[in-house]
Amino acid sequence: MISKLRDEILNCTKCPLAKTRNHVIFGEGNLHAPIMIIGEAPGRDEDIQGRPFVGKSGQLLDKILSACGFTREQHVFISNIVKCRPPDNRVPTTEEMITCLPWLYEQMELIDPKIIILLGATALRAICGSEYRITQARGNWIIWQNKLVMPVYHPAALLRDPSLKRPTWEDFKKIVLKYRELVDPAHFSEHV
Ligand code: SF4
Numbered sequence: 213m214i215s216k217l218r219d220e221i222l223n224c225t226k227c228p229l230a231k232t233r234n235h236v237i238f239g240e241g242n243l244h245a246p247i248m249i250i251g252e253a254p255g256r257d258e259d260i261q262g263r264p265f266v267g268k269s270g271q272l273l274d275k276i277l278s279a280c281g282f283t284r285e286q287h288v289f290i291s292n293i294v295k296c297r298p299p300d301n302r303v304p305t306t307e308e309m310i311t312c313l314p315w316l317y318e319q320m321e322l323i324d325p326k327i328i329i330l331l332g333a334t335a336l337r338a339i340c341g342s343e344y345r346i347t348q349a350r351g352n353w354i355i356w357q358n359k360l361v362m363p364v365y366h367p368a369a370l371l372r373d374p375s376l377k378r379p380t381w382e383d384f385k386k387i388v389l390k391y392r393e394l395v396d397p398a399h400f401s402e403h404v
Contacts, residue, residue: 214243214322217315221295227311229296229304235262239291239319240284246395247288247387248325249273250316251366252334253304259297264290269367273331276367276380280388281401287391289323291316293338309338320359326394327387328359332366351383353390360394362387 222236230236237254240263257267265273274284282288294304294312304312320328330336333346340349340356346363354361364383365376388404 217318217322221315224295224312224315227294227296227308229294229298229308232299233296234259236295237262237264237292237297238295239289240264241289242284242286243289243323245287245289245323246326246391247282247329248320248323248327249288249290249329249331250335250339251290251292251331253292253294253301254297255301256297264292265367268371272367272370276384279381279401279403280384280391281399281404282391289319289325291319293335303334309334313338326360327390328356328361329387330361330363332364332369335366336363351379351386353386360390362390 218238221238224230224236237258251265254264255267255269258264264270277283277288284290293316294308295315298304298308330339336344336346336349340354340361344363346365349363350365352363354363362383365380370376370380385404388399388401392399
């Protein structure tokens with residue numbers, strides 16, 4: 213089932229981003245992960261390597277996950293709202309997001325995560341609705357389609373503005389506590 217979906221996604225040409233991409237970024241991690249992490253779109257490094265979150269933002273995300281005691285291999289599956297890089301890393305258009313989102317929804321259905329982390333404003337608005345603002349919604353649990361969703365700042369925003377690191381860490385601490393409550397009471401994190 214997942215290999216059929218992977219094939220379909222990797223060969224997708226449903227929107228104009230297919231013309232300029234090098235790779236379709238299917239996503240990465242545990243296909244039975246309790247946590248799904250959703251970003252905006254692949255960037256240059258991701259487009260070249262064919263993997264999500266491998267540039268500077270990805271390295272910061274890995275550091276945060278590691279502080280939480282989470283690994284890409286075991287605890288999370290990481291994907292994006294659109295699976296091909298928009299030229300010059302522009303924000304994906306509404307049409308591109310609407311065209312690509314059904315792939316993400318199919319992935320969510322197969323993975324069936326307990327917790328969804330939305331990285332940044334674009335992911336938040338694409339999933340929860342355009343009325344949401346990341347500055348107000350971050351750090352607060354949202355119930356969406358019977359799932360628990362936590363919006364947080366995008367790692368790229370933390371790189372631009374280091375003052376966002378502290379509140380973001382507070383948000384991830386809430387995620388670790390919820391993970392212990394819902395998935396594994398014995399989950400170890402050195403820092404939470
Ligand atoms: S961004 Fe999504 S819809 Fe557009 S071509 Fe890539 S996989 Fe298909």
